[in-house]
Amino acid sequence: MNDSTKTTSPTEPAMARRVTMAAGTVIFRKGDQRDAAYIIDRGKVQIREDDPESDRVLVELEAGDIFGEMALIDDKARTATAVAAEDTDVYVLSRELLTGRMESLDPLIALMINILIERYRRTRVDLPETAGTARSGDVEKTLRASKKTGKKAPASVATVVERQHVALQELRLEQELRGAVERKEFEPYFQPIIDLRAGRVAGFESLIRWNHPERGMVMPGDFVPVAERTNVVQLLDGLILEKACAAVPLLNEAAGNPKKPLFTSVNLSAINFMTPNIVEQVGEVVRASGVEPRQIRLEITESAFIDDPERAEHILSGFKGLGLGIALDDFGTGYSSLSYLHKLSIDSLKIDRSFITQIHDEDKVYDIVRAIVNLAHDFLLYVVAEGIEYAEDVTALRHVNCDMGQGYFFGKPLSLENAIQYVKDNYEAGI
Ligand code: C2E
Ligand code: CA
Ligand code: CA
DSSP: OOOOOOOOOTTSOOOOEEEEEOTTOEEEOTTSBOOEEEEEEESEEEEEOOOSSOOOEEEEEETTOEEOGGGGTOOOBOSSEEEESSSEEEEEEEHHHHHHHHHTSOHHHHHHHHHHHHHHHHHOOOOOSOOOTTOHHHHHHHHHHHHHHOOOOOHHHHHHHHHHHHHHHHHHHHHHHHHHHHTTOEEEEEEEEEETTTTEEEEEEEEEEEEETTTEEEOGGGTHHHHHHTTTHHHHHHHHHHHHHHHHHHHHHHTTOOSSOOEEEEEOOHHHHTSTTHHHHHHHHHHHHTOOGGGEEEEEETHHHHSOHHHHHHHHHHHHHHTOEEEEEEETSSOOOGGGGGGSOOOEEEEOHHHHTTTTTOHHHHHHHHHHHHHHHHTTOEEEEOOOOSHHHHHHHHHTTOOEEOSTTTOOOBOHHHHHHHHHHHTTTOO
């Protein structure tokens, strides 16, 4: 195979590579050391015996099939040869990538997989390069047969097809995302955050948008989860932070450079939060932009603190030391332990939209929000309510003394140009 393997630096996570091969290309040879598994995106691959006496085709695989997966078990020699039977595209999944992904799994699932692999390693006899358990051809045949006979296909068969489909979709999306980062197809939109007491724009939250050349504007819900699973989110958050910093002076200028400057908040994925040197990385971007650190706020969800609260607090205090604002995002949806609030170096809470949508007609929710606001104030944190859609929500939130609000009622996320216009139209007039 024409190997264009890129060595990955410690900061650059291992990624799946998509490789195009002409018919007849040898992907690996019997005797080669096992180091990667492969998933076929397009075309056909034959696994051949490759003995002096016989070059029998052991199995022919097609799009969606996985082969060479024994590389996950050990780095022994390949027991067969894999050849592209026609022009073929495969994703190369290095062992490094697979083990890296496994580390980011739910710890219980990772433990179970490790136990199964360990057991397999100890008990197996040498298997050919594909155990054939995940062949889409086979499972589809079973599905077709089950349709004919009217019998239900076993759940596991349907699940394999579904999983293969999802895995391929994710691999394709990951490649697409990396290309899109290079082509700079991402930009932040800015949603106004209003000081509820003063009735003035206090700042903006930057929310990522993908300007896809064919699909138009793609919302974060459609790509951020995959970006998080594949570590691409590091690149995205870095890009948005840079662009948000660049927007800060423009938004302030539109407000007539007020004494209390407008801030811009930036989402920091829990995945990024724990990367080594995150404080230095963020600090460097902010410094290079020349923006005052207090004009930038990082929004972090509670999930970032769960695994290692001590380390999390260390990172938070690093951000605080730089002078950045820090908000606990989506408050109320996660583990929401009110008891640790005072231990964290944060300065604000964002109450999740799911509460705000019920605040004006559910007494209980109103009471909960009031309690959260009071407690936050006791800890000297200010509170932002998310997802305000109605005037009644604003009234209720003013009643409970909530500091700031954000939602479609005040304004949807806007392009930078429109956000600047929004400030010009609303800053002096008030809201
Ligand atoms: P989030 O941080 O909780 O952002 C608020 C989401 O609620 C945004 O969705 C916003 O458009 C939406 N929203 C605001 N006001 C209202 C309202 O009144 N009604 C309704 N129905 N929705 C409202 P969006 O932009 O689709 O973002 C979704 C999520 O994607 C964000 O949730 C955040 O978790 C993530 N995200 C967005 N941008 C970034 C980014 O740059 N980096 C990272 N890591 N995640 C991001
Ligand atoms: Ca947010
Ligand atoms: Ca939120």
